Amino acid sequence: MGDLANEFSWSRSRDGAFQECKRRYFYHYYGAWGGWDTAAAPDVRRLYILKQLSSRQQWAGRTVHDAIELALHGLRDGRSMPVEPFVADVIERMRGEWRSSRDGRYRDSPKTAALFEHEYQVDLKPEAWQALRENVATCLRNFFRLPLLAEIRRTSPEHWSIEHWSKVFDFEGTPVWVAPDFGFWTAEGRLGLVDWKTGGGFGDASFQLGCYALYARELLGVEPKVVDLYEVNLREPHVTAHRWDDERLEAVREQLRLSIRGMKAYLADAGANVAVLTDFERTEDLRICRWCNFRAVCRPEL
Numbered sequence: 001m002g003d004l005a006n007e008f009s010w011s012r013s014r015d016g017a018f019q020e021c022k023r024r025y026f027y028h029y030y031g032a033w034g035g036w037d038t039a040a041a042p043d044v045r046r047l048y049i050l051k052q053l054s055s056r057q058q059w060a061g062r063t064v065h066d067a068i069e070l071a072l073h074g075l076r077d078g079r080s081m082p083v084e085p086f087v088a089d090v091i092e093r094m095r096g097e098w099r100s101s102r103d104g105r106y107r108d109s110p111k112t113a114a115l116f117e118h119e120y121q122v123d124l125k126p127e128a129w130q131a132l133r134e135n136v137a138t139c140l141r142n143f144f145r146l147p148l149l150a151e152i153r154r155t156s157p158e159h160w161s162i163e164h165w166s167k168v169f170d171f172e173g174t175p176v177w178v179a180p181d182f183g184f185w186t187a188e189g190r191l192g193l194v195d196w197k198t199g200g201g202f203g204d205a206s207f208q209l210g211c212y213a214l215y216a217r218e219l220l221g222v223e224p225k226v227v228d229l230y231e232v233n234l235r236e237p238h239v240t241a242h243r244w245d246d247e248r249l250e251a252v253r254e255q256l257r258l259s260i261r262g263m264k265a266y267l268a269d270a271g272a273n274v275a276v277l278t279d280f281e282r283t284e285d286l287r288i289c290r291w292c293n294f295r296a297v298c299r300p301e302l
């Protein structure tokens with residue numbers, strides 16, 4: 001197999017990592033590169049394994065996203081989806097993943113469930129895990145009850161896009177990755193793009209949703225005025241519909257340009273995407289370090 005090249009691209013999560021801590025960004029996007037190979041240098045392999053860790057909340061969120069994807073496939077194929085057995089199945093799978101993570105399987109198979117709490121031996125009461133399971137069950141029950149789901153089901157399933165639409169498009173010479181969770185077309189010719197949210201719901205989602213609008217414009221050729229962006233908080237449950245226009249889309253483009261320029265300015269060789277560890281400073285905010293995957297190599301004293 002030929003060597004994979006580490007080419008520069010942009011994504012919302014990459015932007016988030018860059019904003020939080022430059023050193024963490026380096027470890028994630030450069031230091032861990034190639035660590036999927038068991039024969040990689042031990043420090044690279046270690047970074048790669050740490051990179052895979054998820055906090056329990058991230059893990060719960062991914063579990064809900066995957067389960068919804070499965071449910072939508074079933075609904076599209078006309079299968080009946082009894083809610084409680086479906087939820088029980090998901091919880092059972094979670095138990096298996098939790099055990100696998102607790103037993104450290106991810107150290108040999110980094111793509112299996114890997115929880116930050118296990119790697120860093122965070123002392124959690126059983127009630128914390130129970131609350132997490134309950135949150136997953138609540139989100140899924142709420143999903144099945146959503147009026148938006150009923151609305152989606154009235155549309156034609158052959159126009160659904162169920163898999164996380166992780167698609168790349170070219171933005172002024174930079175590949176940009178954007179992944180709406182779900183997309184559908186209404187009978188009136190409007191495109192709905194959905195973002196399922198399972199967390200506490202704080203934080204400004206407008207940049208992320210704006211990137212979806214940009215994705216619709218650049219990749220699908222759909223004008224912002226016919227796109228509805230749905231931010232679905234599954235915990236409440238609460239749906240917020242956002243509309244976009246050309247002016248706001250231009251603001252998203254500008255934010256994207258700034259972010260890309262900022263990241264490239266840190267590179268030793270922007271053309272070849274070469275980064276040097278010492279150019280990427282560590283954050284001063286130790287609260288960020290506490291929950292950072294790379295703490296063991298970066299700030300072991302914590």
Ligand code: SF4
Binds near residue numbers: 024025293294298299
């Ligand atoms: S431990 Fe702190 S300084 Fe180091 S990479 Fe993580 S967040 Fe950054």
